[in-house]
Amino acid sequence: MKNLTLLAMPLLMTLAPNVHAAEVQLAVAANFAVPMQKIVAAFEQSTGHKVLLSSGATGKFYAQISQGAPFEVLLAADDETPRRLVQDGKAVAASQFTYAQGRLALWSAKQGVVDNAGAVLKTASFKHLAIANPKVAPYGVAATEAMIAMGVYSSMLPKLVQGESIAQAYQFVSTGNAELGFVALSQVYEHGRMRSGSGWVVPAQLHTPIKQDAVLLVRGRDNPAASALLGYLKTDAARAVMASYGYVH
Structure with a gap:
């Protein structure tokens, strides 16, 4: 019985990172969709979390989120939209940061x-x-x-x-x-x-600098996958992908 337990340990260790895996609904500005697909693939592989990605115009996302759309993270094409969502009580103020400049x-x-x-x-x-x-x-x-x-x-x-x-x-x-x-x-x-x-x-x-900000939406406040995704955007791996597409920091 002891031997069977030892044999099972490597399998349990392999599965362990995925035990707390979660799913996050992401809204991303259209300009950042292709780089983000690559970043998401690496994020999912390294964390076990799953990202449901929707891309479109930032202004459209603002309207949808204001009307109750179930997004948990927004990657905008500006810094004003996340700020407005914070003011509207739809986003977490302390979470907003500039992830890239377009x-x-x-x-x-x-x-x-x-x-x-x-x-x-x-x-x-x-x-x-x-x-x-x-x-x-x-x-x-x-x-x-x-x-x-x-x-x-x-x-x-x-x-x-x-x-x-x-x-x-x-x-x-x-x-x-x-x-x-x-x-x-x-x-x-x-x-x-x-x-x-x-x-x-x-x-x-x-033109005015295209500061692109990310923000945690209220719906994602208690979702570990949402917080993990925002954290991953600050890693060297994510920033290397952004730089390859011409984004600066």
Whole structure:
């Protein structure tokens, strides 16, 4: 009997990390969806917790959370939305922190369309320019600010095609429905270079910094998986993934 007990111990030790595994409902800004999928995979493997990930426009998430959506953690594309949720009593104040700072890019799916200074915006060589809806998407706000700073906003208005999120703005460009557009750098960049097409990383001084904050929502206050996920975002492993997609800290 003693031998059987000893034989069973390695199996029990293997299962032990998963005994307290839990599930967390995560809302993540569309620009951060792809990096977060990689981070989630590593998080799940190392902790045994499971993440149910939904991506979309930050403004849409604010409305859904305000109306009772069952999210437990929000990774926003700005710092204002988490702050508003704290003020509304929907999020835990002490939990808010900046997990990354995003970068904006002007991008075309075709080679040679976007130059390395954004001068294409001062030409008449294209019909459609995609941006995320600035009413719900912080990257849309940044795109608008950049165009104003460059003195091209008025001339671009007839060409603008708005997506409800940065993911939809990217889709418009990637499918050719818009010749170029303002997208999140992370959508077209990996390991130090553009993955395809032609692009220009918009200088950070042309728009308000895109500080992306995370916050624990009230629904996740007693969920160990929610707290663990927020903690994991601060690890070197998670930050290495973010850096590979062009995010800075």
